[in-house]
Amino acid sequence: MHEMSIAQSIHTIVLEELEKHPDATLKKVLVNNGALAGIVSEALTFGWEAITMDTPLQGSILVVNEIPIIVSCGSCQKEFTPNDRLYMPCPDCGLEIGHKVLQGKELQIEGIEIE
Amino acid sequence: MSEIPIVRNILEANDKIAAELNTFFTEKKILCLNLMSSPGSGKTSLLEKTLADLKGEFKMAVIEGDLQTDNDARRVAATGAQAVQINTEGGCHLNSSQVKEALSHIDTEGLDILFVENVGNLVCPAEFNVGEHHKVTLLTVTEGDDKPEKYPLMFHISSVMILNKIDLLPYVDFDLENAKKHARKLNKDISIFPLSCRSREGLEDWYQWLRETRATKA
Ligand SMILES: [Zn+2]
Numbered sequence: 246m247h248e249m250s251i252a253q254s255i256h257t258i259v260l261e262e263l264e265k266h267p268d269a270t271l272k273k274v275l276v277n278n279g280a281l282a283g284i285v286s287e288a289l290t291f292g293w294e295a296i297t298m299d300t301p302l303q304g305s306i307l308v309v310n311e312i313p314i315i316v317s318c319g320s321c322q323k324e325f326t327p328n329d330r331l332y333m334p335c336p337d338c339g340l341e342i343g344h345k346v347l348q349g350k351e352l353q354i355e356g357i358e359i360e
Numbered sequence: 361m362s363e364i365p366i367v368r369n370i371l372e373a374n375d376k377i378a379a380e381l382n383t384f385f386t387e388k389k390i391l392c393l394n395l396m397s398s399p400g401s402g403k404t405s406l407l408e409k410t411l412a413d414l415k416g417e418f419k420m421a422v423i424e425g426d427l428q429t430d431n432d433a434r435r436v437a438a439t440g441a442q443a444v445q446i447n448t449e450g451g452c453h454l455n456s457s458q459v460k461e462a463l464s465h466i467d468t469e470g471l472d473i474l475f476v477e478n479v480g481n482l483v484c485p486a487e488f489n490v491g492e493h494h495k496v497t498l499l500t501v502t503e504g505d506d507k508p509e510k511y512p513l514m515f516h517i518s519s520v521m522i523l524n525k526i527d528l529l530p531y532v533d534f535d536l537e538n539a540k541k542h543a544r545k546l547n548k549d550i551s552i553f554p555l556s557c558r559s560r561e562g563l564e565d566w567y568q569w570l571r572e573t574r575a576t577k578a
Contacts, residue, residue, distance in 0.1 A: 247453060250453075258368050266364075333545065346516070350513070355367055356363055356365040356366050
């Protein structure tokens with residue numbers, strides 16, 4: 246389960262950020278998860294619960310924002326969200342291959358909420 | 361309650377070390393390839409053949425990621441190439457700090473090609489750069505030709521797809537053209553080498569790619 250090591254990386258980054266706010270209580274961590282990143286959101290939130298258990302971060306929630314794929318057509322530059330991760334014909338010109346992925350590979354922390 | 365924007369790439373710590381390694385390899389003119397596949401796809405067999413057949417042309421070394429055993433490292437070392445084993449103790453991929461540590465056990469002087477044999481699995485290794493110049497994905501004809509569809513990221517980011525064990529094509533339900541088409545839909549520039557380590561068919565095309573790619577680093 247590689248989501249566990251991703252959760253661990255998130256944990257490291259969040260602890261670093263929290264050093265700047267020593268009196269704060271962490272409420273939420275907001276994460277962007279692109280559809281092409283290969284990360285199962287539920288497994289990630291489970292991993293977060295496991296890592297923070299019995300630590301000062303226990304009770305904080307990992308909020309995963311799933312980001313859909315957007316590609317730009319390799320021929321006519323039309324931007325679209327494919328219905329399928331594999332078969333991606335351009336709705337305007339029909340081109341199937343060679344599109345550029347504009348969005349969907351993200352795996353990043355967007356921010357945290359503290360109190 | 362206050363919101364604090366961060367926007368940090370979750371894999372940044374890994375990527376930072378990977379970038380250092382990549383610079384090191386480039387400066388030393390070492391071509392570094394990250395080999396990835398499902399378990400049992402024949403990465404070790406391909407390495408054995410490659411190391412044995414090209415040992416007169418290149419100085420090569422291998423960093424072996426393995427869950428528990430050192431069997432693969434022994435097979436590789438039997439060809440005379442330097443091999444260092446990383447035991448991931450159940451970890452599903454190699455990360456860049458493990459590769460950096462392993463590299464300290466390798467004599468990189470005059471090294472031409474470094475292969476990193478990643479842990480057998482098609483999802484996790486795709487997300488972790490280890491400083492390589494190219495990712496090479498192995499698929500065997502005993503797996504489904506829909507693999508590229510199931511693991512899109514892997515094929516998006518790989519420079520090479522090797523279709524191994526083509527000597528078994530008459531006995532399995534695998535459409536070579538379909539697999540190629542699927543992979544090219546995800547990555548139109550991917551180089552595809554159908555081959556068999558057993559019959560040796562197609563091996564020379566892979567070697568030629570190695571020679572040409574190595575030449576761009578020299
Ligand atoms: Zn188009």
